[in-house]
Amino acid sequence: MNTIKTKAITITDSYVKRAQDNLVQYLLSMKSEKFLFEVFKVAKLKPLTKEGYQGWERSNQINFRGHFFGHYMSALALAYHAEKDHYLKKQLLEQMRVAVAGFAQAQENYALHYPESAGYISAFRESALDEVEGKEISAKDKENVLVPWYNLHKILAGLLDIHESLKAIEIKTSQEALKVASQFGDYIYNRMMKLADKNKMLQIEYGGMNDALYHLFALTKKKEHLIAATYFDEDELFKQLAKHENILPGKHANTQIPKLIGALKRYQVFQDDEFRSFLSDKEKEKLTVYFAAAKNFWDIVVQNHTYCTGGNSQSEHFHEPNSLYYDAEIRNGDCTCETCNTHNMLKLTRNLYLLTKDARYLDYYERTYINAILASQNPLDGMMMYFQPMGAGYNKVYNRPYDEFWCCTGTGVESFAKLADTYYFQENEHILVNLYFSNEVRIANKNIQLVQNSDRKNNIATFTISSISGDEVKPIYLALRNPTWTATFEVFRNEVKADYELKNGFIYLKQPVGENETILIKFTPYLKMVSTKDNPNFIAFEYGPYVLAGGLGTKNISADNPNGIMVRVGTKERLLPDTLTMTTADWRENFTKYMRPIEREDKLIAFQADHIDEQIIFTPYYEMHGERYGIYFKLVNADSETAQEAIKKKKEWVREQELILAELHNFDENNSEYAKNLAYNLSEVGAFWGKRYRKAFENGWFSYEFSVHSKANVYLQLDFHREDAGKRLDLILNEQETQTIIVSDSGEGEFISQQHLVNKALLNEGTIKLTFKASERETPRVFGITFLKSLSFENEIKLKQIEVTSGHITHTDFSTNEYEITLLQNGGVIFHLENESSLVYVDNILIDETKPRPLADGSHPVTIYAPDHRTKQEYLLKVENK
Ligand SMILES: [Zn+2]
Structure with missing residues (x-):
């Protein structure tokens, strides 16, 4: 089985084409010079720009620097072939040249200064690697890099991707990229030779180091690179997975997936006789363990840890098998389905398919490609999501372009740079059509231009053939994927029913297709209700390959919550429906009758849910943007206990809101704070335990103005974290009265709320200014400011x-x-x-x-x-x- 590369494919599907155009524009709005800033500093060279990029690429605080640069290089390498515009290609090429030349220069200079570490290239000093090996690091050598090998993997992979991309385009840059990568491989080998305990190093996320080093070895055939690769193999883990043990619960999900991509890579590389001679007999025998581990891992993840979109994980982790409802609804639904994970699962899936020809891999591929990858990009500006909430009431939150650079932005730019790379494969005489998105593909050795016109709205795809050169074409045989989401299909050759054979999930056409001939396939997709295994009433809908999402309006559409290091995630609007309340007893068994297809001009497909209390229209999740949505809803019978519980929960939330006169919880140094007239000196914001805060340092302060209208008493509630117990600040009300606030250690839970009765005389025509002043080295962190009408709920029925x-x-x-x-x-x-x-x-x-x-x-x-x-x-x- 061979792949058909994206350089031969021109995407014409308007949605996918725009996604690719967005990506190319985004890549070209950045500069390799600026990414090289930290790399040059480390190599003792004068940087080419005044400053580097910020966000996860920053160096002054906790960071992942270099990671995005690596992804950026890979994306340039991939996008170069996906993009067909000559002018844009030239610009992509230029960024690759600069990146590779920069690394070559940095590598050379570093070797001059540190001959014993020749080959090292990085955006951070080697001390970061010493640290993950458990060595003592002095304060001045601290780099604040969380996962150094993870970041270096991206750089190595980026160089190798450029090498492959430019092989027949620009030999000089291609060879230089390989040379730098090879010397870096030598450095890694030398480092591994001195390593006292590899397990210590492997405890910190290291991305796909094994994958990239096996790739490097396959190119250089250097034994050293093979040895370096094996240092990143976790044989114990692979053995357990080969025995089909689910050892995933509790593990960081995206740390695991690349390990298995690497394991499969080892298996793949050594299928080639040329490389097998590098292995001992025992190692040869053991190769099947790597293959089995990758296959079993995939099965375990897809069967027990995966939502209908193809995404997995909650708060970046695998939890107990089949606890998806619990994860999305009880644990915290803001942070289900990290998008990186689906990018990496698709890499693994594609390779497993190529080795096994098992059709279910392509079913997963298609489902995830549409509902996790295409879904993750904002069609307006090309920015991408980190987590994808699966429950109901959420908004999509995308990265800002230049000061965040999340991991998922990194894998995201790669995903959108290779959108067509799995559209077709070639198997002997047959062209396998895997996915149905309009495109044109050139099959040079047959002198054929194959045009796929996929009418995704009407579920019809046509294929026509013309000659590239004008000369005679060599007819081809098509094999069309028979997806599991269609009830039936009809296939025609030149308007006559075609002869075919069903094999491995494909419709193999028996007659060839020649010039000016047409193949047409028509599908009959059906509507499906799916649920999670831990709750049959936590349900979602699929139509054909599309996961549907219920549209829930635009309330607070631009809100976000902090999560992890500088990450922002979607928020759940608690008052929006997250249940589907059935008002007819046969709804569940006859849901296809009650989900009524309707026409929505801006949507591919749409269904109105009839006989459901909540008025909801379902449309494909992937094209849901600028609107709150729900994928999984709780299906409840009207008046049932669960329906009543859901009402009660909402009412409890509403009554909390009814007490609030004014509040500030989103300390964002942005709209939320400035809407309250933020002013400050020696003060900063941050995030901790999923909440944002503000604090001031010695002699510093911050202030806000609130409008508070009440004839009755007014209480001020301040939220702190328990860690700050004992810390104090001066609170000045309307610049008249100063109170000393000391964080107490009372109550339970992480956060502490303290209430104070406000002196009404201070309420100046309904506005009140609060100034928080440091009276010590720093103030406690303030996580919430709320003015309340009362400290208890009303007892009057109105x-x-x-x-x-x-x-x-x-x-x-x-x-x-x-x-x-x-x-x-x-x-x-x-x-x-x-x-x-x-x-x-x-x-x-x-x-x-x-x-x-x-x-x-x-x-x-x-x-x-x-x-x-x-x-x-x-x-x-x-x-x-x-
Ligand atoms: Zn990520």
């Missing part, structure tokens, strides 16, 4: 009106709270309450009182609870339907 939709109230007895009601057809009762957090029970069922509730003939007891959810009042509705 029923404004009972409304009857279609019908009327015929009699009311206010002394007994009895209402006589006549309902006409489709009529119902709505309860209007001043406090939305009040609970309304009808016939002992907690209901959503804002929706018309039909009632049968007879008496219906109603109980309404005040926001304290304790004080109650009984009512009686006597209903007659007419």
Whole structure:
């Protein structure tokens, strides 16, 4: 089986083409010179720019520097072939030249200064590597690099990708890239020879060092590079996986996936007889262990740890098998499905397919390509996601272009630089069509231009053939993938039903296709409901290869939460629906009847969910942008215990909100803080435990202005972290009154909330200025500022009106709270309450009182609870339907 390279393929699908164009524009808006900044510093060369890039590429604080530069080189190398515009190609090439020349120069200069470390190239000093080996590092040698080998893997892979990319394009740069990589491989070998304990080093994430070094060895055939590669093989882990042991729970997900890409690479490289001679007989025998480990790993991940989008992990980790509902809903749904993981799973998947021809790998590939990769890019500007929340109520959050550079931005630029690399494979006389996206592919040895026109809306793909040179073409045989998402298919050759044979998930056409002939295939995709294994009612929909997402509007669409090092993630809007409440008993078994296809001009497909309380339209997740969404919803029966629980949970959240007069929790040095008139001196923001904070240093301060309107008492609540217990600050209210605040160590949990009654005389026409001043070396970190109406929930029931939709109230007895009601057809009762957090029970069922509730003939007891959810009042509705 051979691959067909992207240089032969021109993408014409408008969505995918735009995604690729976005990527190329993004790459060309950056400069290799600037990425070389830190590399030159390390090599004692004068940097080419005044400063380097920031975000994860920074050097002054915790960083991953060099990682993005490596991805950038790989993306340039890939995009060069994907891009067809001559002018843009030239610019991509130029960035590769600069990068490679820069590394060559840095490598040479470093060797002059440190001959014993010849070959080393990096954006950080070697002390970072000493540190992961467990050596003592002096303060001045600290580099604050979290995962140095991970970053170096990206650099090595980037150089090798440029070498491969430019082999037939620009030999000089190609060879230079290989030379630098090879000398770097020598350095790694020398370092490994001195390594006392490789396991210590392997405990820190090291990306795909084994993969890149096996690749290097296959190019250089140097025994040293092979030895270096084996240092990064975790044979113990591979053995366990080869025995199909699921040792993944608790492990950092994206640390594991590249290890298996590397294991498979070892297996692949040594399929070649030329390389086998490097191995002992015992090593040859053991090769199958690497293959089995990669296959089993894939099975374990895909079967037990993967959502319908193809994504895996929560908070970057694998948890217990089949705990996907728990992970997305209970643990913390902000950070499911790191996008890096899907990028790497697709690498592994593609290689497994090439070795096994097992069709399920391509099914996974297609599903993940669409619903995790294409879905991760903002079509407007090409920026990319880190985590992809799977639950309901979330927004998509994308990286900023130049001051974040997350891992997922790195794998992201690679993903979008090779969008067509798995569209076709070639097997003997057959061209295998793997994916159905419009494109044109040149098959030079057959003198053929094959045009695939894929009408994804109508599920029809046509293939036509023309001659590249104008001369006669050599006919080809097509094999079209028969995806699992279609119920049936019909295939025609020149409008006549074609003869075919089904094999390995493909439709092998028996007759060749020649010039001006057309093949047409029509699919009949179906709608599918899927759920997680730990909760059959946590469900999502798929139509054909598309995972559907429910559109939930644009409330707070640009909000984000901090997570990890400088990472931002989507937020869940708690008031938006995360349940689908079925109002008919047969909904589940007949969901295909109730999911009604509708036409939405801007969407590929759309379904309206009928007989569901929440009015939701489902469209493909991948094209959902600028809108809050839900992928998995909790499917509940109307009035069931789970439906009532969901209502209760929302009401509890609402009543917290009802107490709030003004608040600030998002210390972002941006819109949120400036909206409160932020001013400061010697102060900074940061994030800790998933929350943002602000603090001031000695002699420093920060201040905000809040508008607070209340006739009654006003309380100020400040949130701190327990670690800061004992720290103090001076709080100045309206520049008049100073209070000393000391963080107490009371209560439970990570965060501590302290409340203070505000002197009403200080409320100046409804605004109040708070100044937080350091009275010691630094203030405690302030994680939240909230003005509250009260410290307890209201105990008054404020029923404004009972409304009857279609019908009327015929009699009311206010002394007994009895209402006589006549309902006409489709009529119902709505309860209007001043406090939305009040609970309304009808016939002992907690209901959503804002929706018309039909009632049968007879008496219906109603109980309404005040926001304290304790004080109650009984009512009686006597209903007659007419
Ligand atoms: Zn990532």
